[in-house]
Amino acid sequence: MSWTGQVFRYCERGVDPAFWAEPLNAVSNLAFVVGAAWGLREIRAERRRGTRGPFYAEVALTLLVAVIGGGSFLFHTFATRWAMIADVAPIGAFMIAYLAYALRTLLRLSWPATAVGLVVFVAALKAMGEVQCQRSGLLGIAEASRGPCLNGTLGYLPAWVAMAGVGAVLWVRGHAGARLLLAAAGLFLASMAMRTIDLEICPSTRLAGRALGTHFMWHLANAATLTLLLAAAIRGRRTAARDSSGQARRLPL
Numbered sequence: 001m002s003w004t005g006q007v008f009r010y011c012e013r014g015v016d017p018a019f020w021a022e023p024l025n026a027v028s029n030l031a032f033v034v035g036a037a038w039g040l041r042e043i044r045a046e047r048r049r050g051t052r053g054p055f056y057a058e059v060a061l062t063l064l065v066a067v068i069g070g071g072s073f074l075f076h077t078f079a080t081r082w083a084m085i086a087d088v089a090p091i092g093a094f095m096i097a098y099l100a101y102a103l104r105t106l107l108r109l110s111w112p113a114t115a116v117g118l119v120v121f122v123a124a125l126k127a128m129g130e131v132q133c134q135r136s137g138l139l140g141i142a143e144a145s146r147g148p149c150l151n152g153t154l155g156y157l158p159a160w161v162a163m164a165g166v167g168a169v170l171w172v173r174g175h176a177g178a179r180l181l182l183a184a185a186g187l188f189l190a191s192m193a194m195r196t197i198d199l200e201i202c203p204s205t206r207l208a209g210r211a212l213g214t215h216f217m218w219h220l221a222n223a224a225t226l227t228l229l230l231a232a233a234i235r236g237r238r239t240a241a242r243d244s245s246g247q248a249r250r251l252p253l
Contacts, residue, residue: 005080006079019077028220036065043058058237064093065226094226101233102166103117105237107170124161125159153195175236194218
């Protein structure tokens with residue numbers, strides 16, 4: 001396998017190996033950088049409010065969002081196998097890191113329970129990545145991709161389940177981050193749909209003689225999803241700090 005071999009996977013590129021063959025797919029990654037910049041600003045704002053830190057985890061998650069944008073930009077410009085790794089590796093790292101944060105900090109599970117949750121999640125990611133879909137019926141959608149099930153989007157289903165599940169539990173508990181997580185889960189559904197149909201509707205998305213596809217919309221919706229997740233984490237720190245402070249005040253009693 002050659003690391004410099006070309007990868008032609010999205011509508012906008014087609015089979016053009018040029019650096020700027022995917023201008024919308026490439027430039028739309030700026031949305032991740034914008035989301036990360038917003039996250040850093042919110043962290044500074046929380047510090048000014050006096051929310052107890054140290055915010056190391058939130059800063060790390062925020063920087064990962066920026067790295068996701070950079071890796072995706074590399075893939076949609078170079079379109080090589082090494083660039084594909086630069087694209088997917090930060091996404092995988094963020095999913096695992098955020099779930100660990102959500103289980104430990106937002107849901108307040110023990111470290112052993114958090115570890116079990118992560119093992120189950122990684123196993124689910126692997127299982128979904130190996131599912132073979134029939135080229136007929138509902139799961140046969142995106143047949144034009146001639147590749148992974150649902151154009152590879154099925155592999156993100158465990159992330160949506162985790163998002164919705166954590167959000168639901170927090171909703172029951174009356175946690176401030178619940179609505180943000182549930183909104184992120186809803187938006188991520190739309191995001192996955194845009195990724196799935198990119199090649200399927202490619203012939204219908206032409207402008208000035210160029211095919212556009214819908215993958216750039218996956219980037220925009222995904223960046224908004226991750227920004228909502230950052231907001232839930234940053235504001236969740238405020239809730240955790242307030243609860244911790246309340247417990248400390250009650251201890252002498």
